[in-house]
Amino acid sequence: MNGYISYPRTDNTVYPSSIDVKEIARMLGSSGEYSRMSEAVLAQKKIVASRGKRRSTDHPPIHPTAVAQKANLSSDEWKLYDLIVRRFICTLLPAAKNKIIIATIDINGEPFIANGSNFIEQNWIKFYPYYKRRDVFIPQLKEGQIITVSGKELLDKKTKPPVRYTQGMLVEKMEELGLGTKATRHTIIQNLILRGYVSGNPLQPSEKAIAVVKMLKKHAEKISSPDMTSELEMYMNGIVSGDETKEDVVDRSRKMLSEVMTVLQNEKDEISQEIKKAIREDLVVGKCPGENCDGDLIVRTARKTKKRFIGCNAYPECRTTFSLPQRGLLVTIREECKHCGYPIVKIIYKGRKPWDLCINPDCPGKDEKYKNYNNNK
Known part of the structure; x- marks a missing residue:
């Protein structure tokens, strides 16, 4: 930012006295x-x-x-x-003052609650457009006041599942749990994407990621929860403040990890089988479009050329194949093309926007330049 701001990679939220x-x-x-x-x-x-x-x-x-x-x-x-x-x-202005009104209204013996709030002194809020909040107006009421019910509405609703994390929401959650630092949180998420554990935004876990988490929870629960990382971060901060010594923290960490590694080593066969199974599931692209074929399309690697391609798991009975880009991380997303109904895969290149690719070379959604390139290969 050309010297307009201070060093950005910091967790500090308290101005030191040296700053005027x-x-x-x-x-x-x-x-x-x-x-x-x-x-x-x-x-x-x-x-x-x-x-x-x-x-x-x-x-x-x-x-x-x-x-x-x-x-x-x-x-x-x-x-x-x-x-x-x-x-x-x-951060240098007074706190805003908010007036909250809670009214309990009795209708034929059934209590109904009305909540209202409005700012009576905005202070810092009037200068901060990034803070979004609307006043909820409730008229001035008196205890025992008789009011008229102007209408009623019966709503039938269902509890919605929690929304998936976006990358921004995940960074906030990591900060809340004490995982990583401002300098490392985005890198951690990018590594998960590049290694095929999550994809998309909101983020969706792969079968491999789910299997790894399940196995860790079953065999090494301590390292599958944020508690261990938060504990280590706390020890590291203790070294900075002088409350801990480096030697004590290293010895404590080694002991903790040694216990976990012993368990994982003893259960490695079961763990490897479950993760291999999940990886195979991640290779399934979708149903084979071949005539009279009920097989699945999966990502394969040619024995001679070592190039990847998509083929039917009913081979040799079905010889349907599709070519794939040879670079970039390939993620199966189990979605169909809106133009032709063929499966879509996601190709992720480091530092570039992910590419949703329809595997059908003749898809009407692709431009002529792309079709000619594929036909002339």
Whole structure:
């Protein structure tokens, strides 16, 4: 960010005394974008910055270090800079005040609850558009007041399952559980994607991933829960603060992992069989479209050329095959093409957007350039 912000890879949420937050707020006031926000901060008799739960001495919380001009940044850079500036300014403003109203209404002996809330003092909220909340209005009521029921509605609803994690939601959950650091969480997720354990966004686990988790929960539950990693992270922070020694932490970690490895070694045959079975299931692309064939299409590797392709598991009775790109991670997603009904696979290249590929070379959804390339190979 061209020196406009401080070092971004930090878990610290407490400003050290070495940072003059008042001077930074005054500096930001020279920009027309943030002058009103700066004035609101400087108008306070005493500036008290909010404090988070995490405090470390390596780097301060992310904050602006210079005034940026919108014309000098790309669209994404400006959005990020604006978020950081507004977040910084808002940590220096008073808390918002919210009025909550809860009314219990008796209708023929049945209690009905109405909840309402509205901000009576917005303070930092009026400068932070990233915070989304609507007021819920309830009129002023008195205890014992008789009110008229204007209508009624009977709703039949079902409990919805929890939504899948997006990458952003997963990062937040990892932070909540104390897994990884700001510098490593995104890398951990990318490694899971590149190794074929999850795909898509929201993220979906592969059969291999489910099998690994099941086996770890069965044979080594300690390392399948976030508790062990959180415990090790706590010990590492203890070394930084001086409450732990490196030697004690290393010895404790070795003992913990040694116990787990002994169990895994003793049960390796069962574990390997279950994971191999799951990997085979991950290779199934979909049903074979061959005439009078009930087989499944699976990802295969040619013995001579070592090239991958898709073939029917009913071979040699069915000789249906489809070619595949030879580079990139291949993930089966069990979805059908909306244009031709053939199976779709996902190809993942590092640093590029995943590619959903219909295996049918003559799919009407593909452009002529792609079809000619396949026909001339």
